[in-house]
Amino acid sequence: MPSILNADLHCHSVVSDGTLTPEELAARAAANGVELWALTDHDEIGGQHRAAAAARAHGMKYLTGTEISVTFAGETVHIVGLGFDPDDPRMRQGLQATRGGRGQRAQEMSAQLAKVGIAGAYKGALRFVGNPELISRTHFARFLVESGICKDTSEVFRKYLTEGKPGYVPHRWASLRDAVAWITQGGGVAVIAHPARYRFTANEEYALFTEFKAHGGQAVEVVTGSHTPAEYVKYAATAREFGLAASRGSDFHSPDESHADLGSLPYLPGELTPVWELVADRIQ
Structure with a gap:
């Protein structure tokens, strides 16, 4: 080519x-x-x-x-x-x-977000998942935008889902x-x-x-x-x-x-x- x-x-x-x-x-x-x-x-x-x-x-x-x-x-x-x-x-x-570690990581992310007042994040993120084995930070970000907590996914990552922030869990x-x-x-x-x-x-x-x-x-x-x-x-x-x-x-x-x-x-x-x-x- x-x-x-x-x-x-x-x-x-x-x-x-x-x-x-x-x-x-x-x-x-x-x-x-x-x-x-x-x-x-x-x-x-x-x-x-x-x-x-x-x-x-x-x-x-x-x-x-x-x-x-x-x-x-x-x-x-x-x-x-x-x-x-x-x-x-x-x-x-x-x-x-x-892929096997993503589910446990997602549950831990949800628990961390709940500590800062964001309840139901795991269940909310699942609504955006085509393949539950591949639940990721992106799906949590879409839930937080839909919920009105952040205006876009970039803001979600900046405030919640990068290292040192409340919803970050390493894998x-x-x-x-x-x-x-x-x-x-x-x-x-x-x-x-x-x-x-x-x-x-x-x-x-x-x-x-x-x-x-x-x-x-x-x-x-x-x-x-x-x-x-x-x-x-x-x-x-x-x-x-x-x-x-x-x-x-x-x-x-x-x-x-x-x-x-x-x-x-x-x-x-x-x-x-x-x-x-x-x-x-x-x-x-």
């Missing part, structure tokens, strides 16, 4: 914490001119066959995808997998184990090594998602990229909905420094909440190797 391509390789459906079905996302992506698409639900691949079929129906090329939550240096880091076999048992078992996710292994053993490529979002020192970020590459990771998101133009430049340089391919994705969750719409971002810088060149044989 050409290097200059409207590829959107990062978005979420109701199978995790998005608000649209895989079919609705495919229609929106196609309407916005996306040529190569991937659905990357959090720690879940249950929507992959639906997404691939919907992409074909709209004339789009498709790559399988997921976004795996990883703990690294005390931070939650996200690793996107692209082009893997969605029926690989190691991937399925690994993601199931990772230990998969290891970086495991996440990269699940992806690569299934024939896919591992990608560090939106690296500018992590609160790492320069040394910690260097360690993340070094270990990621040592475990077999091959790409980084350069152009993504949460990066600024200056960060596109910074992580293009990081991709060159570490010999990584570059990915592009909106991180779209919802028409009402997302920074960037599907297919709306600038193209990848021309001097980088697009991630889809590494998985050309896996494009459907």
Whole structure:
């Protein structure tokens, strides 16, 4: 496929914490001119066959995808997998184990919010959940907005759901090594998602990229909905420094909440190797 391509390789459906079905996302992506698409639900691949079929129906090329939550240096880091076999048992078992801690974490978040006068948050958050195994902070945020406690989800995270705030409960996710292994053993490529979002020192970020590459990771998101133009430049340089391919994705969750719409971002810088060149044989 050409290097200059409207590829959107990062978005979420109701199978995790998005608000649209895989079919609705495919229609929106196609309407916005996306040529190569991937659905990357959090720690879940249950929507992959639906997404691939919907992409074909709209004339789009498709790559399988997921976004795996990883703990690294005390931070939650996200690793996107692209082009893997969605029926690989190691991937399925690994993601199931990772999802397992979300329910208990959600109950603890609800209890913490109740202490500051917000009752019924767990039950309220469940109304926004397509898949109860994947209840997350985003679902709590939507409940708090609906309840009138905050005006938007950004305010919820700022006041209640980040470290040091009343509703924050940490969760230990998969290891970086495991996440990269699940992806690569299934024939896919591992990608560090939106690296500018992590609160790492320069040394910690260097360690993340070094270990990621040592475990077999091959790409980084350069152009993504949460990066600024200056960060596109910074992580293009990081991709060159570490010999990584570059990915592009909106991180779209919802028409009402997302920074960037599907297919709306600038193209990848021309001097980088697009991630889809590494998985050309896996494009459907």
